[in-house]
Amino acid sequence: MTDRPARVNLNPPPADPPLLRFDAVSVRRxxxxxxxxxxxxxxxxxxxxxxxxxxxxKSTLLALAAGARAPDLxxxxxxxxRAGSAAAAAIGWLPDPVPLYPELSVREQIGAAAALxxxxxxxxxxxxxxxxxxxxxxxxxxxxxxxxxRGMRQRVGVAQAICHDPKLLLLDEPCAGLDPxxxxxxxxxxxxxxxxxxxxxxxHLFADIDRHVDRVLILxxxxxxxxxxxxxxGDISGISAAFMRHGLALEPEAAx
Amino acid sequence: xxxxxxxxxxxxxxxxxLGWGLMAASAVLxxxxxxxxxxxFVEAAPELVGRANAPGVTDLVVAPFFAxxxxxxxxxAPLVGMRSFASERSAQRLPWLLASxxxxxxxxxxxxxxxxxxxxxxxxxxxxxxxxxxxxxTLDLGKLLVGFGGLLLLAGALAALAVxxxxxxxxxxxxxxxxxxxxxxxxxADAGARARGELDGLINYLALPTxxxxxxxxxxxxxxxxxxxxxxxxxxxxxxLRVARLRRAAR
Numbered sequence: 001m002t003d004r005p006a007r008v009n010l011n012p013p014p015a016d017p018p019l020l021r022f023d024a025v026s027v028r029r030x031x032x033x034x035x036x037x038x039x040x041x042x043x044x045x046x047x048x049x050x051x052x053x054x055x056x057x058k059s060t061l062l063a064l065a066a067g068a069r070a071p072d073l074x075x076x077x078x079x080x081x082r083a084g085s086a087a088a089a090a091i092g093w094l095p096d097p098v099p100l101y102p103e104l105s106v107r108e109q110i111g112a113a114a115a116l117x118x119x120x121x122x123x124x125x126x127x128x129x130x131x132x133x134x135x136x137x138x139x140x141x142x143x144x145x146x147x148x149x150r151g152m153r154q155r156v157g158v159a160q161a162i163c164h165d166p167k168l169l170l171l172d173e174p175c176a177g178l179d180p181x182x183x184x185x186x187x188x189x190x191x192x193x194x195x196x197x198x199x200x201x202x203x204h205l206f207a208d209i210d211r212h213v214d215r216v217l218i219l220x221x222x223x224x225x226x227x228x229x230x231x232x233x234g235d236i237s238g239i240s241a242a243f244m245r246h247g248l249a250l251e252p253e254a255a256x
Numbered sequence: 257x258x259x260x261x262x263x264x265x266x267x268x269x270x271x272x273x274l275g276w277g278l279m280a281a282s283a284v285l286x287x288x289x290x291x292x293x294x295x296x297f298v299e300a301a302p303e304l305v306g307r308a309n310a311p312g313v314t315d316l317v318v319a320p321f322f323a324x325x326x327x328x329x330x331x332x333a334p335l336v337g338m339r340s341f342a343s344e345r346s347a348q349r350l351p352w353l354l355a356s357x358x359x360x361x362x363x364x365x366x367x368x369x370x371x372x373x374x375x376x377x378x379x380x381x382x383x384x385x386x387x388x389x390x391x392x393x394t395l396d397l398g399k400l401l402v403g404f405g406g407l408l409l410l411a412g413a414l415a416a417l418a419v420x421x422x423x424x425x426x427x428x429x430x431x432x433x434x435x436x437x438x439x440x441x442x443x444x445a446d447a448g449a450r451a452r453g454e455l456d457g458l459i460n461y462l463a464l465p466t467x468x469x470x471x472x473x474x475x476x477x478x479x480x481x482x483x484x485x486x487x488x489x490x491x492x493x494x495x496x497l498r499v500a501r502l503r504r505a506a507r
Contacts, residue, residue, distance in 0.1 A: 063351055063355075066351070066355035068351035068352065068355040069351065069354075069503055070503065088356055093352065095351060095352055097347075097348055099347070099349040099352035099353075100349075101264075101349075103267075103268050103271035112264050113356075116260060116356035116357060116358055118257070
């Protein structure tokens with residue numbers, strides 16, 4: 001019997017696909033390029049903050065990632081799957097405005113969101129109860145959504161986005177309308193959740209770019225003008241300076 | 257997922273003042289018509305006594321009452337279905353719905369099912385009114401149930417038309433007006449031909465009453481049933497295509 005050399009695996013197992021991947025994604029609306037050949041990758045447990053002026057393409061970027069619209073060119077993949085219904089269970093999306101049914105109570109609304117993500121029976125009830133608890137909505141759970149203030153609507157919107165434990169959380173201005181305490185609470189929650197999911201956090205407020213953020217992405221006229229680690233930009237004044245330089249420039253510079 | 261969407265729609269409907277208001281108004285209107293037909297029958301009854309092959313209460317009350325209910329459906333279906341997609345679009349909830357696990361066909365069939373269920377509840381009120389005659393007279397239950405089946409099929413087609421109209425606009429009243437106009441067009445499609453004495457041309461075949469009449473006479477007509485089913489499916493397929501296209505146009 002001869003000794004055989006140990007078998008060496010020359011094909012290592014493929015790495016997990018990025019949680020979110022944009023490949024040369026372009027979107028045109030009314031003859032105008034809303035997103036222009038955007039490339040983007042987000043890994044699991046990463047948080048990216050997206051800054052930009054109105055019309056820079058931030059909300060479109062989220063809608064594409066959520067699968068609510070299809071790109072005109074390029075491809076969007078979530079957890080290796082093409083964005084859309086197949087990837088829906090992996091995504092929690094808080095659009096702006098918050099999609100609520102005024103006739104439903106807060107509990108019914110979150111229950112409807114959980115049901116639309118395929119949760120049923122006891123699993124749905126548990127998910128709703130947990131989301132209500134995480135967003136501190138217990139006192140509001142029987143209130144009709146049509147009677148809520150803007151800040152309360154935001155919190156219900158976040159609750160329905162996270163109720164099914166998504167892998168990727170897409171937030172469009174989550175702190176808009178929140179008072180400072182609620183804002184602090186939400187940012188703490190995002191910080192607590194960042195190890196469980198990837199987060200794309202669209203905002204106009206530099207103060208929202210808290211310690212939960214790993215990268216800052218600045219969109220300018222549909223193009224990525226800056227994609228930099230949060231730590232490189234320093235404090236709020238550093239973020240502000242980067243935004244002034246990259247977010248307001250007439251001709252967006254190539255991503256750093 | 258279709259039933260999830262339908263449940264959500266029904267919950268919304270029965271949580272709204274419009275929902276209960278419309279149900280109550282329908283009940284009052286149907287009761288008024290029903291009593292009018294009963295009253296007319298009571299007046300005509302002495303003349304029918306002793307006549308050979310005299311029409312019964314099912315022919316003189318139930319059939320014309322169901323025919324009136326059918327014409328009421330032309331108005332009720334657009335009112336019940338107008339919000340299906342129009343309100344989702346005006347409140348910018350449609351992209352959120354399309355980003356869930358519900359596909360366009362789940363949304364369309366779920367919303368149609370809910371509209372049909374509400375119309376079905378109104379039709380059940382009409383059925384209950386006719387069944388109340390049982391306490392004082394004899395009814396031809398077979399005729400009555402076939403007629404009710406015809407109304408359900410008509411309600412399904414008109415509900416599909418309302419859902420399709422609702423997917424075309426973000427303004428619910430416009431959707432209602434379009435659905436009403438299209439429904440009346442389908443209802444009166446062969447009016448001109450009938451006036452000329454043509455009863456079996458293509459235009460007659462397209463008209464809704466041509467296929468409803470056998471049911472109201474108590475005749476189960478499988479061709480007429482196929483017409484309603486195919487019309488409903490065709491309208492729903494168009495609505496699915498429309499909603500799928502809206503996904504592309506979402507912001």
